[in-house]
Amino acid sequence: MASPELELKNLLQAERQQGYFTAAYVESGKLDQAQPALQYFTGPDARIFDLASLTKALVTGPLVHITLKAENLDVKAPLAAWAPRDISLPASLLQLTTDEVLGHVSGLPAWWNFWMRHLDERQKPTRADALGLMEKVLNRIPFGSEKKDLYSDVGYILLGYLLEKKAKKSLKPWLSEAVSEPFGYAPDLNLPKESYIPTGFCKIRERELRGEVHDENCAAFGGISGHAGLFGSGPSVSQYLKALLRDSMGVQYFEANDKVRRDTQREGLLGFRRGNGVSAALFANGNSMGHLGFTGTAFWLEWSSKKYGIFLSNRVISGRVSPRITDIRRKVFQLLDASLGP
Template identity: 35%
Template sequence: MGDDLSLRIERALREQLEGGCSKGVFPGASACVGRWRDGVWIYVDVCSGLLGEGLGPVMNDAVYDLASLTKPWVATAALRLHQFGVFALDEGVASLVPEAEGLPIGDRTWEEVMSHRAGLEAWAPFYETLPHEPGSDEARAWILTELLQHWDREKVGSPVYSDLGYILAGVALERATGAPLQDLVMLEVAAPLGFDAEVFFAAARDDQGWNVRCAPTGWSDWRARDLRGEVHDDNCAALGGVAGHAGMFGSARAVARFGAAQVGALHGRMGSMAEERVRHATSKRPGGVQGLGWDGKADEGSVAGELIDADAFGHLGFTGTSIWCDPRRQLVTVLLTNRVAVSDDNAAIRRFRPAFQDAVMQAFDGSL
């Protein structure tokens, strides 16, 4: 039965990915499905298409810009530090960011910030008017000052998905520990789970050998060049390529293993993550789908499809990435694409994602 199930899942993945390539949803894609069976995680990896125009085929070890899939990693690091008493979610923003002292955002808590309920605006193009060298201390300080002004009192307590909140959280974690964000995520999340070499902030890598496996993400008007092996998000690039909202790269298997660790914790297989912390992070807050670093399934029109469990949690990335975890089925589905290589405005992924997820669920449940 196990082999039959793996074959069903593999066929469903291959059909979906080949269809997405042929319809121009993305140049290529890498997917991984993990399921818990007989005390171990079993993974099915499938890839299809090309890394990009004029490049070789996608292989299972292909590296993709994870975009906002960075946020769950940063949130997991924050929860680990909270568990150890290094970072307090119930403290106000000004406790670690004195630049916010006297500003309305200064009294909001890190819990509110990281669950997208602090009143921060969704996004702002800081890179467009950046008066300093990207990645410099001056650039980072200027962006922080500007960010703190992008706040709306009427939005406090209401869900507004915010990149700004996670940029701010990244700053806070660095200040709480005195360590660079990339080191924190590797030390607190990737290394304890055993795959610190498989996911990384690209800007923090000294070697470039992995670049030949990396899927490009198209043209950046601001940087006036095609992007490959550097972050697609221009605000993240302005911050030096490492930020709380974007900047991580990785393979589908590595992301799936990260999701599997979350699901395992919810079933009492603690590992490096406490069950109560994972439950806190993955639980939807009232009035929206966001948890702390994770999104839940929407009641209607979910991007996770119709068949995944109501308690599922996951996240999307602008570049065309996604992860969804179904704790009841003990199933993790990861889709990595570079749909932005076609165009940032390529919206075909919106229809593809739920169909892809439903196909995986049907294969798992034996109805496909």
């Protein structure tokens, strides 16, 4: 019988040859161990992925927790309790509690168009322009009274907006100061274009995206927001998760998310997502938490054992929507779990 590592290599190579993605990275290990148990990359020389919504779990979530701790508040505090005063948002929006927005149970819509007539690539917007656009659109977004479990990009755009306005600095340098992290946002990386793995042709921008965020809303904000914009290599994701484990705030962040995972049935936690859905039910017996990214990225970890698995790809290179990613992710994380043993 083939080893999990060999099966993974064969699976990823086969999918790459069929054109489903041009690059993929997998890793498994334990957060409290320096070296991974398994690490494999297939693709060109480029190594930097568009991590997409992993931004929510790796940037926005930790920064919200840092902010709450600095204000001596808990996650049930309304947004108004820590929001800056120099903003103009509806009072009803600011009365949402922080845990409702972090956990995707706020009543905010899943998505809203921020980029229409604002995705002008001739001139990159200033941060003031980007934050102004966020505020303008957030002021007219409807949200319902039913606070059901609904994954919401809008909620994390709101959180990113509040964080930047409060700190008076962009999310990337603030995170660098708060936690030692080995990756960043594409606009701040300043790497040659060839370092980035492409994510396909954008009909709106009329070019192949390489080192440019795939998400249109994030692009309209200049490439940085609370819901997307993070870029990094595969090893940088695991290095960052391990850096969180060495940081007292990071440990609190892990523990807060795992408590919600154990105490509730909701899919959204407090920055992380529950890992027992159709995409990762076979990793750590469904006891994991982590996040998915639209471009073809994912990570899951089990807090009690410190087991983790990472799968990064540019699956959007073969089409914006493909149900195949769910089946591929399940196979990948099953094999990553098997590579770690019982």
